[in-house]
Amino acid sequence: MSKLTNSGIFIPSLKQPAASRPVTDIPTPERILVPLVSGDGTFCRLTARIDDTINKGGIIASSDDNSMHVYSPVSGVLAGRQAVLHPIYGNVACAVIENIREKGEDEKKESDINLSGDEVLEIAREKGIVDELDGQLLAEKLAACRNSENLILIADGSDSEPYSSSSWAVINESCPEVYRGLKLAGIAVNTNNIYLGVRLGKKAFSSLQHKYMQEIEPSVFINAGKKYPVNYKFEKDLFKSHPTVCRIGVQACLALYRAAAFGEAPSSCIVTVAGDCVANPQNVRVPFGTLVEDLLRFCGLAQNPEYVIIGDAMTGIAIQNTEIPVVPGISCLLAIKNRVQPPAHACIGCGRCARACHAGLLPYEIMRRLDNMQYERLDYLLPEECDGCGACSHVCPAGLDVTYKVLEARDAQGNIFVKWGTGDEL
Amino acid sequence: MSYKTAHAPHLRRSDRFSFMCADVLIALAPLSIFSAVYYGFRPVLLVLAGLVSAVLFETIGCLLMRRKPTVTDGSAAVTGAIIGSLVSPLSPYWLPVAGSAFAIFSVKMPMGGSGRNVFNPAAAGLSAITLCFPGFFFKYPDPGIGLPLPLSKTVNMASVPSPASQLASGGQTLYSPTMLLLGEIPGPIGGTAITILIASALFLLVRRAISPLITLPYLATCAVLASIFPRVTGGTAGSVMVELCAGYLLFCGIFLLNDPVTAPRHWLGRIAYGVLAGVLVMLTRYFGRFEEGACFAVLLVNAFATTLDRFGWYALNLRRIRNRRRS
Numbered sequence: 001m002s003k004l005t006n007s008g009i010f011i012p013s014l015k016q017p018a019a020s021r022p023v024t025d026i027p028t029p030e031r032i033l034v035p036l037v038s039g040d041g042t043f044c045r046l047t048a049r050i051d052d053t054i055n056k057g058g059i060i061a062s063s064d065d066n067s068m069h070v071y072s073p074v075s076g077v078l079a080g081r082q083a084v085l086h087p088i089y090g091n092v093a094c095a096v097i098e099n100i101r102e103k104g105e106d107e108k109k110e111s112d113i114n115l116s117g118d119e120v121l122e123i124a125r126e127k128g129i130v131d132e133l134d135g136q137l138l139a140e141k142l143a144a145c146r147n148s149e150n151l152i153l154i155a156d157g158s159d160s161e162p163y164s165s166s167s168w169a170v171i172n173e174s175c176p177e178v179y180r181g182l183k184l185a186g187i188a189v190n191t192n193n194i195y196l197g198v199r200l201g202k203k204a205f206s207s208l209q210h211k212y213m214q215e216i217e218p219s220v221f222i223n224a225g226k227k228y229p230v231n232y233k234f235e236k237d238l239f240k241s242h243p244t245v246c247r248i249g250v251q252a253c254l255a256l257y258r259a260a261a262f263g264e265a266p267s268s269c270i271v272t273v274a275g276d277c278v279a280n281p282q283n284v285r286v287p288f289g290t291l292v293e294d295l296l297r298f299c300g301l302a303q304n305p306e307y308v309i310i311g312d313a314m315t316g317i318a319i320q321n322t323e324i325p326v327v328p329g330i331s332c333l334l335a336i337k338n339r340v341q342p343p344a345h346a347c348i349g350c351g352r353c354a355r356a357c358h359a360g361l362l363p364y365e366i367m368r369r370l371d372n373m374q375y376e377r378l379d380y381l382l383p384e385e386c387d388g389c390g391a392c393s394h395v396c397p398a399g400l401d402v403t404y405k406v407l408e409a410r411d412a413q414g415n416i417f418v419k420w421g422t423g424d425e426l
Numbered sequence: 427m428s429y430k431t432a433h434a435p436h437l438r439r440s441d442r443f444s445f446m447c448a449d450v451l452i453a454l455a456p457l458s459i460f461s462a463v464y465y466g467f468r469p470v471l472l473v474l475a476g477l478v479s480a481v482l483f484e485t486i487g488c489l490l491m492r493r494k495p496t497v498t499d500g501s502a503a504v505t506g507a508i509i510g511s512l513v514s515p516l517s518p519y520w521l522p523v524a525g526s527a528f529a530i531f532s533v534k535m536p537m538g539g540s541g542r543n544v545f546n547p548a549a550a551g552l553s554a555i556t557l558c559f560p561g562f563f564f565k566y567p568d569p570g571i572g573l574p575l576p577l578s579k580t581v582n583m584a585s586v587p588s589p590a591s592q593l594a595s596g597g598q599t600l601y602s603p604t605m606l607l608l609g610e611i612p613g614p615i616g617g618t619a620i621t622i623l624i625a626s627a628l629f630l631l632v633r634r635a636i637s638p639l640i641t642l643p644y645l646a647t648c649a650v651l652a653s654i655f656p657r658v659t660g661g662t663a664g665s666v667m668v669e670l671c672a673g674y675l676l677f678c679g680i681f682l683l684n685d686p687v688t689a690p691r692h693w694l695g696r697i698a699y700g701v702l703a704g705v706l707v708m709l710t711r712y713f714g715r716f717e718e719g720a721c722f723a724v725l726l727v728n729a730f731a732t733t734l735d736r737f738g739w740y741a742l743n744l745r746r747i748r749n750r751r752r753s
Binding site: 011014162305306307308309311313314315316317318319320321322334336339340341342343345346347348349350351353354360362364365379380382384385388390393394395396397398399401403404 | 428429430431432433434435436437438439440441442443445446496499501538539540541542637686687688689690691692696735736739740742743746747750751
């Protein structure tokens with residue numbers, strides 16, 4: 001059972017056996033669905049023609065102002081369009097690519113990566129690199145904290161959620177490239193304080209430092225510890241005196257390096273497939289647009305799952321239908337039969353949610369005010385500072401969906417609370 | 427194929443409210459067993475009368491309100507067991523039943539049932555029987571009688587003054603610190619076994635069913651007030667010892683104040699709550715009509731719990747709130 005501490009929890013690790021297995025490539029799927037949405041969430045128009053043959057990395061759709069594009073993650077034939085109800089994008093049009101052929105990768109020459117900050121940001125924006133930690137466009141995230149005083153930039157490979165081990169798989173496979181990508185991100189935000197966060201035991205941590213001693217300074221590696229969420233360790237413990245700590249994903253760092261060095265648009269990601277129904281839990285390299293159904297079929301199902309979750313157990317979204325594509329930002333897929341859920345009860349006021357909250361909020365009070373429709377008094381409780389880590393719901397002995405309620409308060413702030421009482425819009 | 431949907435997180439601690447209540451019941455059990463050593467089986471029956479009646483009343487309450495019975499969470503059992511544990515071993519069996527009836531029908535169910543009550547039902551039930559039947563409530567047998575009490579409906583036996591009543595009348599205390607610690611003093615069923623109460627508190631602390639942030643400030647406040655305003659002769663240490671061991675002050679700090687539903691959740695609010703409860707308990711002792719009025723103090727401090735909770739958090743986050751509102 002997980003352990004509750006002040007500002008965070010210790011969740012038992014469920015990463016094995018996937019974490020210790022090598023990364024496998026999914027066999028070429030029969031068809032893929034590529035959502036016509038760019039990295040910043042803009043809906044794009046299809047620019048390629050139906051029945052055209054398209055190459056991997058080719059542009060298939062563009063935004064109205066032609067600034068953002070959707071790239072094909074595979075080579076194949078554009079068979080048509082299909083509407084999909086996606087849990088992240090909502091109702092979205094997808095390009096259907098069929099007759100996918102495996103094309104031998106051309107030997108690409110690494111270009112000079114002595115780039116300025118603006119150039120790095122431009123590359124990240126143009127290639128639509130998405131940070132897998134929060135699904136945000138990397139360029140926007142970096143631009144937001146650019147030139148912040150005393151900024152700390154961390155490539156977070158800690159996989160702090162219970163099942164996921166995809167970040168560790170990336171570090172294990174291509175640590176130097178990730179570091180180069182991180183250095184580029186450091187240039188973009190104008191900081192030299194760059195770190196690579198991992199979650200390892202003392203012995204494994206020092207052997208990792210030793211392994212890459214030639215290329216990466218040992219002090220670049222930091223151990224994130226076992227507390228969930230990892231933000232607390234970085235923001236309130238290791239870098240307490242620094243006002244801004246920016247975390248980016250290791251897959252995003254790798255994509256940034258590849259985009260800068262080889263001009264490649266990100267076309268695939270590593271996804272941890274796990275859960276009590278998965279026969280072969282493992283990390284799989286999947287082209288974007290591969291259907292969740294195909295991914296589950298590849299790993300095999302030992303029994304029929306009751307829940308299929310995209311994302312990890314703490315923050316993932318339970319989906320009803322597996323005919324949806326893998327998109328940038330997804331790094332874990334779970335198929336679960338036995339989901340522990342305490343029977344729902346009125347809040348008993350144990351205060352565990354407040355203890356577990358790393359942002360120092362009062363989740364029970366936010367929930368109470370939301371339920372009592374005291375919207376005007378909700379503002380003082382700062383629900384907008386919630387990052388939805390799920391620790392409060394995880395520890396609730398009354399089985400309440402505390403996180404969901406706090407996020408509801410956070411997301412509804414602009415729509416309800418600000419307009420509350422004006423009478424103009426309501 | 428369509429799969430089930432649910433909100434994140436999909437991994438939860440296998441903790442239940444009923445587990446917390448079960449821990450409290452486990453911690454309460456040795457107290458009545460200890461009392462049974464002195465007075466026979468009667469104290470155990472009194473505790474069971476309170477427990478069973480509270481469960482029954484809650485079931486009836488839920489049925490009347492057309493709700494799914496919430497007795498399985500164990501909160502009603504805890505309420506009844508606490509009421510049963512704080513009556514005198516000489517009490518008639520209907521006394522804890524009357525306390526449970528008031529607690530459930532007047533305090534718990536009208537406010538919405540389990541988890542929604544503003545006031546501690548057990549404290550309210552105890553207050554009701556203290557006010558209505560003080561003759562039964564403060565009549566304690568001598569632990570040195572050496573004979574089990576009869577199990578008949580009523581017991582006609584001479585009562586002896588408890589340490590709490592001696593404190594109220596002032597003068598020299600009759601009970602030594604060893605007697606106080608071993609529980610060889612007249613008092614309520616669960617309130618006298620100080621050593622067992624401390625062991626129960628440690629068990630509940632380890633199980634995280636109670637918070638030291640309430641109990642310790644509460645006991646510290648009571649001790650400070652007892653040392654500043656002693657009511658018995660024999661020095662500061664003696665006064666503190668007798669005040670803390672008399673009546674059900676310690677029991678109140680462990681079981682009544684730590685009711686999660688009525689106590690604050692934030693750490694600063696909890697400390698303030700403990701201190702305020704300590705002050706009120708000592709005030710009811712010094713100026714109250716009865717020798718022990720901790721249950722009234724608990725009800726009073728319950729009314730401030732939400733405010734203390736909120737202001738504790740606001741006090742710590744004032745700058746953060748200001749910055750956020752400015753931006």
